[in-house]
Amino acid sequence: MFRWSEIKAHFKIMNPYIAFGFILFFAGLVVGGTNSAFSDYLEQQLRALGSVAESLDNAENPTLAFMVFIFLNNAIKSIFIIYIGAVFGIIPIFFLVLNGMVVGFLLQHVAETQGTGDMLTVVLGLLPHGIIEIPAIVVACAYGMKFGVLLLKAIGRIVIPGKEAGKSGREIEYFMIRSVPVVVILTVALLVAAIIESTVSVWVSSL
Template sequence: MGRIGRYFLYLLLALFAGIAAGLAYVRFQPGMAFEYMERLARQFGSISENPFRNFVWIFLNNARVALLVVVAGLFFGVGSGFVIFANGFIVGLVVGVLKEEGIPVKTLILGLVPHGIVEIPAILLAGAAGMCWYRRIMESEDKGKGLKEGALQALRLYIVVLLMLLIAAFIEAYITPNVAGL
C-alpha cells in the first residue's frame, strides 16, 4: 500500500474516532449536545425547497472543507486528522441527537449512506493529499522545490476530490431526500 493509502486509513480511523466521540458526547452530555446541535442548525440554516440551491450549497461547503483538510495537512502532517476528527465528531453528534429525538435508525442510515459513500472518501483523499504535501516538503533537500512539487500533487488530488464532491452533492440534494423520505 502506498503512502496515500496509509494516510487514507489513518484518516479513516480519525473519522471513526470522531464519530464515536460525538456519539459518546450525546450519551454523557445530552443537554450540551442538544445545545450544540441547535447552534449548528442556526449556523447552517434551513434546507431549501430548491434541490439545485441545496446542491450548490452542499458542494461549495464540502469543497471548502476539503480545501481546509488539504491545507491542514501542512501542519506537521497531522492537521488533516484533527479536522477530520472534528467533522466525525459533528456527524456522531448529529446522528446521536437525531436518534434521541426519535428518528429511526433506518432513516439515519438512508440519510447518510447514499452520498457518504462518495463524500467521505473524497474528504479523506483531501486529507491524504495535504499529508503527502507536507511529507514532500520535509523529504526534499530543496524545501521550495518540495513545496511546489507537493502543491502540484495536492492540486491534482484536490481536482479529483472536487469531482467526487460534485457527485456526492448531487446525490445528497436529489437522491438522498427521496431515499430517506426526508
C-alpha cells in the same frame, strides 16, 4: 500530470495517510457517539446546520440551493484543508475528528430519541456522506497531513543541514504538482455527492 497511472501511483504512496485519516474519522465517530462531555458543542454544530438547512428550504428553488451550498461548502473546505495542512498537518486532523464526532453524535441522538425506524432513514440519508463525501474529505485531509509532514521535514533539514538539504524543495514541488489532479477528482466527486444529497437524500428523509 493527469495520467491515470501517475495518479494511481501517488495514491499508493498516500495509502498510509489515507488509512490514518479513516482511523481518525472513526475514532471521532466513536467519541461523538459515546462521550457526553462534547454533547453541548456537538448539539450547537447540529443546530447551526439545521438553521442553514431551514434558510435553504425557504429559497425559491430549494433543491438547487441545497446542491450549490453542499457542493461549494464541501469543495472549498476540501481544497482549503489540503493546503492549510502546511500548518504541520494539525488542522486536517482536527477537521477529521470533528466531522466524525458530529456524525457519531447524530446517529446516537437519533437512536436514543426516535428509535431504530428513524435511524434507518438517517442512515439512508447519510449514504452520500459514507460513499462519496467522507472518503473525499478523508483523502483531502490525508493530503493536508502529508503536506504538513513535508514542511516539518523541510524545517528539520534547515535547522540541521545535511546531504538532503535540497531534497525538501523537490518533494514539496512534486507534492504540489500531484495535488492538482486530486483537487479536480475531489471536486467532481463532491459535485456528484451534492446532486445526490440534494435530491435522493432529501427524498429519503421525507419518507
